[in-house]
Amino acid sequence: MKKYFSLLIALLLINAGVCVQAQTVDKILNSYFENTGGKAKWNKLNSMIMEGKVEAQGQQFPVKMYNQRPNFQRMEMVFQGKTIVQRAYDGKDAWASNPIAGKTVKLPEEQAKELAEDMFEPAYLNYKTKGHKIVLDGKEEIEGTECNKLKLTKKNGDVEYLFFDTESNVLLMQRTTVKQGPSKGTQIDSFMSDYKEVGGLMIPHALTQKMGTNTFTVTMDKITLNSKIDKSLFSFPKKK
Template identity: 40%
Template sequence: MKTLKTLFVALIVIAMVPATAQTADEILSKYFENTGGVEAWNKLESVKMVGSASGGGMEIPVELYNAKDGRTLVKINIQGQELTQIAFDGESMWTTNFMTMLPEKSDAEATANMKSKLGDFPSPFLNYKEKGYAVEYLGKETKEGTEVFKVMLTQKPVMVDGKEEPSVTYYYFDTENYVPIMTEAEITAGPMKGQMGTSTMSDYQEVDGLYFPFSMTMSGQGIQMKEIILNPELEASMFAFPEDKTTEEKK
């Protein structure tokens, strides 16, 4: 009798393993279906987002550009002065040093970590198996009064102080609409290094058949999108490090 009971429990455990794995894929399938479809997301080449960030009692204009080949640009405008917060041309990454107001290349470690995310546009979940990523469904929770599915995404390791560290992000999908409303991940650089960083997404709106969150927070910084443009024309010079300007300013 004991043997039969043990066998019965083992069969239940075996049966649950593929069901758990399928649940994560079902959540992602529903997410892409509800936001425009996998085929449409795969065709997306680039995005331009125009909005504003709130901070210090000010509204700071923000422009974000992302492309399938990994190119990334974030520009902000403070009191009429346009600054590049981050730029990546697929090979090198740079930013504006707010002390000297000059462009400054990022260190090798930060650049390598940026390169490891080259295939993440428009979503790290899109074709995630081909990227070598893994997803795991961790059950239901409640976040900010909303019932959510918790999904763990494991990406390629990142370098932290010269050592490889796991790259794990927890996504919380609204159980009603199957869209992510929050993410949590450990911060690997900067003054908040080692702490858990939280981002939120809400106010999903349709843009040419695809749905994007128009309201976001990143580590407490609120960003409100005013316009999202799909497949804008992108000039290579937008992302390139301005060597000549740096040289001229230093003379």
């Protein structure tokens, strides 16, 4: 009988701990959404156009990114006066410019799959309905700021980490890993900063990514929300 009660108490304590952690995770996320415009506005966000510049290895290039629900995307840069599509996805085909060959090419299956899984809506928004799981994984200092570290496990098994400022609950960093190619398994730290209000939402206007010894920074000069985007921008160009 004593064993039974001991086991029962242990199970109750475990369940209580899980419930408290779930409440803490939801509290952090709800506070973040409230501080950045509210869940209702985030749920109504259907498209985003970002214009700015990317800086890498001492060079700077104009950049423009188009994103639209559910996972349409296009990123283009201007290099030596020419527009180069770094990547694009229209829900079916993933493609990019090949400057050397002077034409556009479809990307390998692995890269296409990765772009297909790169959804417009953040994984941590409505994460439960998507089948994802998020747990509190302690605290960690990010560039001098104490952060709550959340571990997000997606429905497909992919794992990423989110770091929210413990005081403001603003997202400061996202940690992922390269999923394919020669750099597979390499950690990528994406730092978000310079939050500004756009259409009622607080959106970071600076993103710095660190992968191994490589670092590049994207600075946004203009962000447009919910504007109509011509779907042909995402589509693989037809041969003329």
